[in-house]
Amino acid sequence: MTLGSLVTNPRIMKALIVLALLAYIVSVWGNLKSIRMVNDEEQSKKIKRSVEEVIAPLWDKIHELELGTGPKYPPVKFLSEKDRKRILITGGAGFVGSHLADKLMMDGYEVTVVDNFFTGRRRNVDHWLGHGNFELINHDVVEPLFIEVDQIYHLASPASPPNYMYNPIKTLKTNTIGTLNMLGLAKRVGARLLFASTSEVYGDPEQHPQPESYWGNVNPIGPRACYDEGKRVAETMCYAYQKQEGVDVRVARIFNTFGPRMHMDDGRVVSNFILQALQGQPLTVYGSGSHTRSFQYVSDLVNGLVALMNSNVSSPVNLGNPEEHSIMEFATIIRDLVGSKSRIANLPEVPDDPQRRNPAIEKAERLLGWRPVVPLHEGLNRTIAYFRRELQLQADEYRPRARLARTRHQPLHRL
Numbered sequence: 001m002t003l004g005s006l007v008t009n010p011r012i013m014k015a016l017i018v019l020a021l022l023a024y025i026v027s028v029w030g031n032l033k034s035i036r037m038v039n040d041e042e043q044s045k046k047i048k049r050s051v052e053e054v055i056a057p058l059w060d061k062i063h064e065l066e067l068g069t070g071p072k073y074p075p076v077k078f079l080s081e082k083d084r085k086r087i088l089i090t091g092g093a094g095f096v097g098s099h100l101a102d103k104l105m106m107d108g109y110e111v112t113v114v115d116n117f118f119t120g121r122r123r124n125v126d127h128w129l130g131h132g133n134f135e136l137i138n139h140d141v142v143e144p145l146f147i148e149v150d151q152i153y154h155l156a157s158p159a160s161p162p163n164y165m166y167n168p169i170k171t172l173k174t175n176t177i178g179t180l181n182m183l184g185l186a187k188r189v190g191a192r193l194l195f196a197s198t199s200e201v202y203g204d205p206e207q208h209p210q211p212e213s214y215w216g217n218v219n220p221i222g223p224r225a226c227y228d229e230g231k232r233v234a235e236t237m238c239y240a241y242q243k244q245e246g247v248d249v250r251v252a253r254i255f256n257t258f259g260p261r262m263h264m265d266d267g268r269v270v271s272n273f274i275l276q277a278l279q280g281q282p283l284t285v286y287g288s289g290s291h292t293r294s295f296q297y298v299s300d301l302v303n304g305l306v307a308l309m310n311s312n313v314s315s316p317v318n319l320g321n322p323e324e325h326s327i328m329e330f331a332t333i334i335r336d337l338v339g340s341k342s343r344i345a346n347l348p349e350v351p352d353d354p355q356r357r358n359p360a361i362e363k364a365e366r367l368l369g370w371r372p373v374v375p376l377h378e379g380l381n382r383t384i385a386y387f388r389r390e391l392q393l394q395a396d397e398y399r400p401r402a403r404l405a406r407t408r409h410q411p412l413h414r415l
Contacts, residue, residue, distance in 0.1 A: 073131050079108035084133075086110045088149040088191075090141050090182060091156035093120030095261045096196070096254075099298050100153060100305060101125055105134060112147065116140040118170075119158050124261050141178035148189055151309060154182045155196040157231075161224065161350075162267035168226035175230030176237070183241045186248070194250040194309045195238050199320065199357055200228045201253060209324075209358040212253065212316045222352040235316065242314065250308050255320025255359045259298030259379060260386035269293060270380075273331050274387045277340035287349035289328030292356045296321035297379035300372035307368040320359035321372045337380055 087104055091097045092113030097120065104111050105128055112135045113125055128134040139145060141156045157174050158164040164171040179195065186193040202210045203218030218228045241247040258270040265271070276283050296319070304319040325333070331344050364370045 071130050073128065074102070074106055076106055076133065077108035084108060084110055085150040086112070086148065087151045087153065088112045088114065088147060089153045089155060090114045091120060093117060093122060093124050093136070094155065095263070096257060096298060096301060097155045098124035098261055099259070099302050101128065103302050103306060105131070109133065112137060112149065114139045114141065114145065119163050119263065141181055142173050144181050145185060147185070149191050152182055152186055152191050152193040153196070153305065153309065154179060154193055160266040160268050164227040165223055171226040172230045175234045179234040179237050183237060183247055187241065187245050192248040192250065192309065193238070194252060194305065195234060197235055197251050197253045197316065198231050199253055199255040199359065200224065201232050201235065203228060204352065204354040205356060208356050209322060209360040210318070211360040212318055212363055219352050224352050249314060251316040252305055252308055253316050253318045254301060255318065255357065256293050256295045257298055257301045258295055259383055262383070264387060264390060269327060269330065270295065270383065273334040274338065274384055277335050277338035277342050278387060278391060280340060280342055282343050282345035283331045283335060284345050284347050285327055285331055286347050286353065289331065289346065290326055291353065292324045292326050292358065293330065294321045294324050294358050295376060296372045297374035300374055304364065304368065304370045307370045311368055313367045317364050317368065318359040318361050319364060320361060322359055322361055323376065324358045334380060337377065338384055
């Protein structure tokens with residue numbers, strides 16, 4: 001247990017305060033005994049007052065803890081010991097992972113988040129630090145992890161093109177060696193594993209919309225191959241462990257997702273357009289803008305992941321929004337919602353960028369009872385509000401502070 005979790009756990013804090021109180025009383029006990037012996041009433045009263053002055057704030061602190069005025073957590077459902085699953089989320093401090101952690105915590109489960117903070121951020125989950133059901137571990141899944149859990153959501157991997165292309169070998173290791181380590185853990189402890197795959201396994205598809213039965217059209221040596229092929233081989237590993245070792249696996253093929261806690265500079269369509277519109281910059285569209293994407297809000301995805309994990313469906317399932325928009329149309333929607341007058345600038349097309357991306361979700365609807373419910377405009381407005389706050393925080397953080405002027409005769413201090 002870390003020092004941070006010690007000082008934010010009300011029960012532990014209460015025990016520490018009581019111990020400090022007892023230690024102080026013992027330290028003055030000798031003086032009180034000697035005072036009684038010499039019958040010095042005035043000195044006895046003086047020491048008694050000093051003891052009371054020290055004790056009073058300690059009792060106040062105990063009273064605050066009893067009233068629950070310590071760290072404030074979101075409301076958490078109570079579950080009995082037998083129903084309270086121990087759940088591991090790799091990449092749990094990232095965009096999707098942190099929202100998943102929120103849902104599982106509020107549902108009453110014990111959640112362990114593992115993240116190496118390459119793209120994840122501690123601030124995404126710091127509102128749970130110190131809670132008895134929550135643990136955060138700084139760990140890279142490329143290294144083995146030994147922990148007792150009932151379910152594993154394996155989300156660890158950079159997911160935006162600039163991030164996964166920044167270090168393609170690391171991306172491959174995370175999706176191959178990291179997945180092998182998580183499958184090995186699931187085998188050892190008998191846990192069910194959900195692997196967060198991607199619509200990128202379909203590559204630049206020739207079939208529309210893309211059903212789970214479609215094998216894809218992927219360039220194995222292109223600039224996106226480290227991510228596309230990494231996810232494809234990870235799916236193969238999942239089903240090899242299922243067939244050979246009996247590991248219980250689930251595979252979610254996730255389509256474009258957006259919402260709060262996205263990195264503003266992660267290079268994705270939504271974050272790019274919102275940030276550019278808010279800052280009055282041109283909205284950059286690569287190519288003609290006729291290529292299409294389908295966008296789902298993050299809460300819809302999280303509900304889909306949980307539904308899949310707790311289902312009996314072991315084959316791959318698409319999780320996405322079948323509502324298809326061209327990139328040019330999407331840029332116009334965001335610009336209008338922001339209220340920006342930014343122009344739209346066309347840049348050269350990105351290599352291997354899929355021309356169409358649209359999920360067939362009939363399988364999820366039929367077997368999971370799931371489909372996205374958050375309207376596009378509503379989700380975008382929430383995300384825009386989040387980006388506005390982030391920009392304001394950055395402005396406050398980096399605002400220059402006035403420096404005291406040095407008078408003419410004030411000497412310079414040398415280091």
